[in-house]
Amino acid sequence: MRGVEELRAGIEDIALVDHHVHGVVPGKLDRAGFESLLTESDRPIPGWMTQFDSPLGFALRRWCAPVLGLRPHATPEEYLAARVSLGAEEVTWRLLAASGAGRFLVDTGLGGGLAELAEASGKPVHEVVRLESVLEDVGRSGVSAADLPARFQEELARRTASAVGLKSIVAYRFGFDFDPRPPERAEVVEAAGTWLGEGAPRVSDPVLLRFALWAGVERGLPLQLHAGFGDPDLDLHRCDPLLLTGFLREVEPRGVDVLLLHCYPFHRHAAYLAQVLPHVHFDVGLALTHTGARSTAVLAESLELAPFAKTLYSSDAWGLPELHHLGARLWRRGMAEVLSGHVESGDWALDDALRVARMIGRDNAERVYGLESP
Template identity: 55%
Template sequence: MPAAERPDPAELPLPPLVDHHCHGVVRSELDSAAFEAFLTESDAPAALGTTFFDSQLGFAVRRWCPPLLGLEPHCPPAHYLARRRELGVREVTRRLLTASGIGAFLVDTGLPGDLTTPRELATASGGTAHEIVRLEHLAERTADTALTADDFLTGLADGVREAARTAAGFKSVAAYRYGLDFAPEPPAPAAVHTAAERWLAHRSDDPGAAARVTDPVLLRHLLWSAAHTGLPLQLHTGFGDPDLRLDRCDPLALTDFIRAVRPTGCTLILLHGYPYHRGAGYLAAVFPHVYADVGLALAHTGARAGAILAEMLELAPFGKVLFSTDAYGLPELYVVGARLFQEALAALVNGWVAEGAWSRRDAHRVAALLAADNARRVYGLGVASGRDT
């Protein structure tokens, strides 16, 4: 589409975005290799003679971020990284976060590394931040100090209850640790106790290899423990790094669990979804307690982000789709996630208005739902800025 005919995102009035699933950014300076590592889901360096900048995400970073640092769009990566080092990581983080248009961050704090806290994100951006507690990380921290299975299960129950007092929601990466094709019903207490004993013994014998919780019985126990708190529960679905088996991350595999958990009143949010995002949209359409996003997929599909968002909006009710970036490590990923979402949404709804399929008023209303209002409703943030963590 010629530039003169391309819909201007500014023509679509949006409230400050609510990024309902994201992570901290690194506090330290990054060399080129470390920076590029955040542009891919691969756990290996780029193939010989190639670069991760040569990807949809890499091109999107070069499109949107250089002007925020005083450079021309699409400048060479070496020029961009040199300018980044010249300004310093704190100034780059401040500039990029404040330019992202994100007013509230819901931060999954379960990833390792020297990452900014939710409060630091809020300070750098001028917005607000709220914590999302990763269940597996909570279990692993509890296991570090537990001497027996009883100690662990009591500590875990206390930890979930305490987290529910202050967090905006919970998150599970069961998709990584086992897959989504787990048994849907809550595990029996005796089975949970046996699984906890087995895991703790394994951790004692081989701490490095057994540190992570992967037992499906314990993962189900975590999910059901969170479901009974009344807080929203985020579930990773679809693509990610090679630590998962993508064929076992189809959100449709959760159908029986979705049915089973419904009586608890727990709201489930299916994250990312790609390439199964249409299935996530279907689940959001037929189950009242299921919501979905395409967060990570938009950044990684770059110039094709509009097609992915359009596929989600084919079937998912407009009050059931949320915005997220899944930004991690680089403040650039907040900018890219937000700009790609805004541009894709503007192009879609303005096109539908031009065709007569939507009214302008409905387009503006639905855009606000996706950008912020749905997340504020689901997480209980209210219509104004929520509490800082």
């Protein structure tokens, strides 16, 4: 009888589309530098603790150590020594290959990463352009306030000529409790005048952020929005995707897909929005690596309500190739455990479980972003 082992093998065989990811930090890292990339905090790690003693740190020692030729649960010292011995290039190649990802959609807002990730992985990569980065570049170009709206739209069109999507970090810069309507041009020019007069620092004015968002909607590409937890720049209570309901309703008639990223601890809220609004999709990407051994529970919760055609896979990995591998490994393990339970209980047929796993891991992203199968 066909069963759970066939399901697990089928999930392992999926060439994942990592629909939201970043590049890898090149070169050697000392222990402090390595551990700083195991947390969303931007504060120095206290001397009395280590980030290896975290859900992510334990998951790394369990799942990444064997890829580097170590026993599972190798000590941090053994793991870091193996990294040095193998060299950064070999470590990156091994971990990216172990992820089984078939292609990467790279948010270049943290700086580059496209060519490097393509070379290191040998897989297709596609660019996702960050709206706020484009606006800040235009603001620092010497543009006048009156010319900024048109110049931004021109530059956005140029930067996205070959991109597959857009990304906004309005969650970090202001929060989701903004006026959902497009701002008037006079509002934008006035806000731009103030901002440019300050030297065009990091953009946080809600009028300018709304302007960038709506310019992105008008561009017509799928729009990614960070939601839920992240580094201390954000106020988590203002990053609940339910606060976006008004904006999402305004966007719906435009026919633009919106993708809510990560969403933890609001992933059930995101699933609700994905159920009731046809253009809304979501993932739990970053949450899986950071919850480690409990990631299966988070993944199971994300599958409670939303249609399976509205859920995608991402790792949101940045800096360490370990995070690319862990995102994929924990997703595959979680999907296998959740769906095998459904099959064994008789609630689901095996073929349906395999089909849903492929939808979430690959097919949905190919449809939303207009990608051809690799």
